[in-house]
Amino acid sequence: xxxxxxxxxxxxxxxxxxxxxxxxxVRLRGPEAGLVMxxxxxxxxxxxFNLGEMTVTRCTVRIADGQVGHAYVAxxxxxxxxxxxxxDAALQDPARHDALQAAVIAPLAARQLAARDAAARxxxxxRVEFFTxxxxxxxx
Amino acid sequence: xxxxxxxGGERAxxxxxxxxxxxxxxxxxxxxxxTAQIAGQLGRAVDRVMTEGSLYxxxxxxxxxxxxxxxxxxxxFLLRAYRTTLPRFAHAAPVDTAAMQIRRRISAVYKDLPxxxxxxxxxxYTHRLLDFSLxxxxxxxxxxxxxxxxxxxxxxxxxxxxxxxxxADGAGGKEPGDITxxxxxxxxxxxxxxxxxxxxxxxxxxxxxxxxxxxWGGSHPFVGEIRAGDxxxxxxxxxxxxxxxxxxxxxxxxxMVTQFKGSKTVPxxxxxxxxxxxxxxxxxxxxxxxxxxxxxxEELGExxxxxxxxxxxxxxxxxxxxxxxxxxxxxxPHYVDFQSELETIRRMRAEAREDAA
Numbered sequence: 001x002x003x004x005x006x007x008x009x010x011x012x013x014x015x016x017x018x019x020x021x022x023x024x025x026v027r028l029r030g031p032e033a034g035l036v037m038x039x040x041x042x043x044x045x046x047x048x049f050n051l052g053e054m055t056v057t058r059c060t061v062r063i064a065d066g067q068v069g070h071a072y073v074a075x076x077x078x079x080x081x082x083x084x085x086x087x088d089a090a091l092q093d094p095a096r097h098d099a100l101q102a103a104v105i106a107p108l109a110a111r112q113l114a115a116r117d118a119a120a121r122x123x124x125x126x127r128v129e130f131f132t133x134x135x136x137x138x139x140x
Numbered sequence: 141x142x143x144x145x146x147x148g149g150e151r152a153x154x155x156x157x158x159x160x161x162x163x164x165x166x167x168x169x170x171x172x173x174x175t176a177q178i179a180g181q182l183g184r185a186v187d188r189v190m191t192e193g194s195l196y197x198x199x200x201x202x203x204x205x206x207x208x209x210x211x212x213x214x215x216x217f218l219l220r221a222y223r224t225t226l227p228r229f230a231h232a233a234p235v236d237t238a239a240m241q242i243r244r245r246i247s248a249v250y251k252d253l254p255x256x257x258x259x260x261x262x263x264x265y266t267h268r269l270l271d272f273s274l275x276x277x278x279x280x281x282x283x284x285x286x287x288x289x290x291x292x293x294x295x296x297x298x299x300x301x302x303x304x305x306x307x308a309d310g311a312g313g314k315e316p317g318d319i320t321x322x323x324x325x326x327x328x329x330x331x332x333x334x335x336x337x338x339x340x341x342x343x344x345x346x347x348x349x350x351x352x353x354x355x356w357g358g359s360h361p362f363v364g365e366i367r368a369g370d371x372x373x374x375x376x377x378x379x380x381x382x383x384x385x386x387x388x389x390x391x392x393x394x395x396m397v398t399q400f401k402g403s404k405t406v407p408x409x410x411x412x413x414x415x416x417x418x419x420x421x422x423x424x425x426x427x428x429x430x431x432x433x434x435x436x437x438e439e440l441g442e443x444x445x446x447x448x449x450x451x452x453x454x455x456x457x458x459x460x461x462x463x464x465x466x467x468x469x470x471x472x473p474h475y476v477d478f479q480s481e482l483e484t485i486r487r488m489r490a491e492a493r494e495d496a497a
Contacts, residue, residue, distance in 0.1 A: 001384050001385070001386075002372075002384065002385035002386070005384075005385070005386045005387055006387065006388065033226055034226050034227045034228060034229040035195075035223060035226045035227070035228045035229065036228070036229055036230050036231065036232050036373065036375055036386070037228060037230075037231040037232065037318070037320075038196065038231075038232050038235065038373060038389065039231060039232055039233070039234040039235065039316065040234055040235055040237070040334070040338075040391075040416045041234045041235075041237075041309070042309065042310070042330055042331070042334060042414055043297065043309040043310070043395070043412050043414050044237050044238065044295050044297065044309065044393065044395065044414070045238070045295075045298075045309040046308075046309030046310045046311070047309075047310060047311065047313070047314060047316065047330065047331055048234045048314075048315075048316045048331065049316045049330070049331040049332075049334040049335050049338075050231070050316055050317075050318050050319075050320075050331070050335045051235075051335070051338050051416060051418075052190075052191065052194040052195065052196060052338060052339055052418065053194060053195050053196065053223055053228070053320075054195065054196035054197065054373065054387070054389065055195065055196070055197040055200065055226070056229055056230075056386065056387075058229060058377075060379070070377065070379060070380060072229070072375065072377060072384060072386045073386065073387070074373070074386060074387030074389075075197060075199065076197070076199075076200075116241055117288065118285070119241065119243060120241065120242075120288035121285035121286060121287065121288045122243075122283045122284070122285055123242055123243050123244070123258050123260055123288065123369075124258070124285070124286040124287060124288040124289070125283065125284040125285050125286040126244075126258055126259040126260055126261075126262075127256045127257065127258050127259075127286070128256065128257040128258075128259065130251060130252070
């Protein structure tokens, strides 16, 4: 779910061309846009406070075999939420799980990890390497 | 007669808005700006509009900036208005900034701290000289990379806490107040104060924070730490019954550390002010932390003498949407009010003349 929530509709749709078509589904709820209130903690670890809201789209679907899938994704992309809910349902089907996991979820997770790693490497390149001012210390 | 005036006003308003739309678009021989360009290339403006509009959505903030011709307070107003049209699904678990995927992390109090000083994509140490090469278009070379150790990045305040030299964060647990649901009332607890200033006007917070440095409620502050990066957002939808991770949001956190003489019950130690903002926003997070600390004066037994320490003053005036509404409403017709003022002035002058005679 966390992988699909971070993946764009086009990205998911492109990977779905590598697997058999997803089963038919009916929408049980949504897709509908709403808000989630984000919270922080005073001082980082103290009492919670409300920081501000973010947009979220949610969707619940049922596929032909009866599995119910849920999705909550950041932003207002109804297609992404529906697709994520549909995949959540299809992943619960043992006959489809492994193929979807390998062809859709794993590549998305790998891309997201690679993006995080790239940001971490850029941050690492901006780490300050202090050196001691030896001349100032020794000329007493 | 009133009817005629209303009709005339409507046409004038429609025409004014049509002109506004044309002025907003500007010279049509120049390419129209896209919201993806604003979101991607005017990121700090987007961060500010999201924070003051109190809605994390880069695309909508970019749209609001485009619609408002770059007037950031107007754009924040648009976001605030939009959020009232949506239902609230849930509140997230408090973000864990200790687990942030760090892009920037600096401390002005410890040189060598675990995880090190990471500058990130900062304007600090630039020379503030206009870069004329940006008048043209060019793709910058990729930023250098270095091996990233899975370094532990403890908060600096946690390091100080090990020595017992800094006040603890205090217990959580209580459901925080929410100024979007209940009107502000006083005395305001710290949760409500933090929510208010988190979406307060950056200029107002900056000026107040500055005033505390210049002696108006002085408290010699240090930047214990500023960190910026992504944190994950976790909610527990009732239909699932377990926590799910739904997004990453970019936040900037500032921990200000201030000396405290101690009191009858508390030994001398460092006290803290806290700032947290959407996006990359050092200045804003720092100003918020200074004002948060200043508003704790009464709690810490300090004398309340300066504007920044006056909780009612700060909270009633920090919101630029409310402020702009009340200031700008003065533009609306006040014909009847003013007519009565005119009558009053005329009468007073007449009375003064009679008394003099």
